[in-house]
Amino acid sequence: MQTIAEKLRLNRQCIGVVMTMGALHEGHLSLVKLAQQTAGTVILTIFVNPSQFGLNEDLHQYPRPFEQDTALAKAAGVDFLFAPEAESIYPENYQTTVECSAVARGFEGERRPGHFKGVATIVTKLFNITKPHIAVFGEKDAQQLAVIRRLVEDLNMHINIIEAPIVREKNGLAVSSRNIYLSTQERDGAAILYKGIRHAEKRVAEQGHNLQEIAEEIEKMINATPGCRSDYVGFVDEATFEPVETAEAGIEYRLLLAMYSGTVRLIDNGKIRA
Numbered sequence: 001m002q003t004i005a006e007k008l009r010l011n012r013q014c015i016g017v018v019m020t021m022g023a024l025h026e027g028h029l030s031l032v033k034l035a036q037q038t039a040g041t042v043i044l045t046i047f048v049n050p051s052q053f054g055l056n057e058d059l060h061q062y063p064r065p066f067e068q069d070t071a072l073a074k075a076a077g078v079d080f081l082f083a084p085e086a087e088s089i090y091p092e093n094y095q096t097t098v099e100c101s102a103v104a105r106g107f108e109g110e111r112r113p114g115h116f117k118g119v120a121t122i123v124t125k126l127f128n129i130t131k132p133h134i135a136v137f138g139e140k141d142a143q144q145l146a147v148i149r150r151l152v153e154d155l156n157m158h159i160n161i162i163e164a165p166i167v168r169e170k171n172g173l174a175v176s177s178r179n180i181y182l183s184t185q186e187r188d189g190a191a192i193l194y195k196g197i198r199h200a201e202k203r204v205a206e207q208g209h210n211l212q213e214i215a216e217e218i219e220k221m222i223n224a225t226p227g228c229r230s231d232y233v234g235f236v237d238e239a240t241f242e243p244v245e246t247a248e249a250g251i252e253y254r255l256l257l258a259m260y261s262g263t264v265r266l267i268d269n270g271k272i273r274a
């Protein structure tokens with residue numbers, strides 16, 4: 001892959017990369033489309049990265065429909081599909097990690113210790129392997145995007161990070177590889193996350209400046225939905241991911257939500273302008 005990428009660069013090709021863990025869906029394909037609008041050559045990576053999963057998480061159950069993914073990638077017009085085995089990415093005696101501090105600390109970082117270290121490390125490695133000029137990441141994983149932006153700036157990586165809007169199902173539920181774990185009924189229930197975002201937009205637009213109070217209202221809405229249990233709901237500063245309790249007019253915040261539908265953990269987020 002590195003040799004191919006180097007040749008593409010020597011031929012003055014603009015390389016775009018989209019990194020995924022596979023089980024491709026509309027969300028991933030929207031990232032590919034965005035990459036194709038900016039870059040002449042698009043590399044799609046599929047790698048279920050063991051180092052970003054916690055001990056009690058779903059690494060071994062994570063869906064891996066590789067043939068279906070290959071067909072979808074081909075149909076989407078992807079130029080190269082890079083899907084390495086874990087052993088070649090983390091060979092025996094592997095020792096180096098990349099870690100981001102403050103922005104990776106709260107929310108997902110707190111609930112999933114080591115997760116963002118795993119993400120920052122694999123993203124760095126895949127950047128070095130695919131040598132992209134641009135990389136597209138989804139707003140769906142907003143904190144991950146903030147971590148990657150820091151990583152690229154702090155380590156002087158010469159890569160343009162493009163963010164793609166969240167693709168949602170008809171009922172508002174963000175499309176996710178993990179949605180296959182949900183029954184039809186659970187999918188309907190899980191749409192409460194999107195209803196929570198809409199509730200926040202409305203409350204903040206009506207001059208609701210007490211963000212803490214609005215977050216608590218949303219937690220109640222989630223917990224009142226059968227089969228759903230809130231994990232966290234909170235507003236943060238868009239760049240630093242520091243919690244914010246009181247809104248200032250004219251500023252855009254990000255509302256972060258995580259909940260369980262049965263045993264399946266789901267995350268979502270939305271930009272909220274005060």
Ligand code: AMP
Nearest residue numbers: 019020021027137138140141166167175
């Ligand atoms: P994953 O395979 O879940 O690691 O996701 C790979 C990339 O696709 C990440 O940049 C995600 O943020 C992005 N992504 C996942 N779901 C969606 C979605 N519903 N809409 C937009 N982007 C998404």
